[in-house]
Amino acid sequence: RKEVEQDPGPFNVPEGATVAFNCTYSNSASQSFFWYRQDCRKEPKLLMSVYSSGNEDGRFTAQLNRASQYISLLIRDSKLSDSATYLCVVSYNNAGNMLTFGGGTRLMVKP
Amino acid sequence: DTEVTQTPKHLVMGMTNKKSLKCEQHMGHRAMYWYKQKAKKPPELMFVYSYEKLSINESVPSRFSPECPNSSLLNLHLHALQPEDSALYLCASSQDRGRIGSEAFFGQGTRLTVV
Numbered sequence: 545r546k547e548v549e550q551d552p553g554p555f556n557v558p559e560g561a562t563v564a565f566n567c568t569y570s571n572s573a574s575q576s577f578f579w580y581r582q583d584c585r586k587e588p589k590l591l592m593s594v595y596s597s598g599n600e601d602g603r604f605t606a607q608l609n610r611a612s613q614y615i616s617l618l619i620r621d622s623k624l625s626d627s628a629t630y631l632c633v634v635s636y637n638n639a640g641n642m643l644t645f646g647g648g649t650r651l652m653v654k655p
Numbered sequence: 656d657t658e659v660t661q662t663p664k665h666l667v668m669g670m671t672n673k674k675s676l677k678c679e680q681h682m683g684h685r686a687m688y689w690y691k692q693k694a695k696k697p698p699e700l701m702f703v704y705s706y707e708k709l710s711i712n713e714s715v716p717s718r719f720s721p722e723c724p725n726s727s728l729l730n731l732h733l734h735a736l737q738p739e740d741s742a743l744y745l746c747a748s749s750q751d752r753g754r755i756g757s758e759a760f761f762g763q764g765t766r767l768t769v770v
Contacts, residue, residue, distance in 0.1 A: 578758060587745055587761040588698065631697060635759075642711070643688075643747075643759055645697035 547571055548634050550646035558654055561622045565649045567615040567632030574644075577608055579617050580631040582648065588631055591617075622653045658682075661746050661762035669770055670736060676765045678729040678746030687729040688759065689721060690745040698745055704729060736769045743767075 548569045557563050569577075577594035592599065594606040594615055605618040615632055632646035659680045668674050678687065686705050690698035703711035704723045712721075718740075720732040729746055743764045750757040 576757070585743075585766075587764050590758050590760065593758060642703070643700065645699075647697050 547644045548646035554650040556652045565617045569634045574634045576635045578633040582629045627653045659762035667768045673734045676731040680748040684748035686749045688747040692743040
């Protein structure tokens with residue numbers, strides 16, 4: 545079983561749609577949670593950290609359920625520029641942040 | 656300034672060559688990382704440096720040799736690589752170990768091709 549699991553997609557959605565990605569993790573000692581975005585042939589870029597109380601940043605909302613070891617990302621009013629791969633990242637501290645990446649979910653927003 | 660700078664951006668090397676990848680950050684981060692990413696796969700951790708000391712080596716072959724000359728710099732020395740080592744090599748940094756919620760910031764990567 546992978547430590548961090550995501551549906552690889554692709555999710556093909558029209559502009560303006562709402563789309564949700566889920567992620568599950570197996571290490572109950574995980575302490576920090578993030579969503580990164582990666583464009584083709586580019587580096588991963590931090591989209592948002594995920595807090596226990598849930599957090600929102602504009603059109604993006606992230607939720608964490610520690611009991612179920614589950615993280616979600618909701619994108620409202622999708623834009624063409626949201627097309628990318630979204631990486632769920634889980635970390636625990638062990639001589640540095642041990643980031644474990646999910647396999648990524650590919651999103652394609654169509655006109 | 657949340658920037659991690661990597662050089663070179665592209666590198667083609669032969670299997671008998673020796674080359675080095677360089678990474679620099681000036682955010683005061685004390686943890687630095689090397690990741691390897693193959694096409695359509697997530698990044699895979701290679702090494703972690705914490706306070707300039709190698710703290711994690713994820714069973715990486717010895718043809719990859721990391722070095723941390725100071726708190727801002729991280730190098731990856733390459734020698735006798737194989738074609739299957741061709742990949743995007745990503746450097747990242749984050750704040751001190753033990754600080755929960757410390758995000759990692761990535762450089763643009765070095766796209767390495769071994770011929």
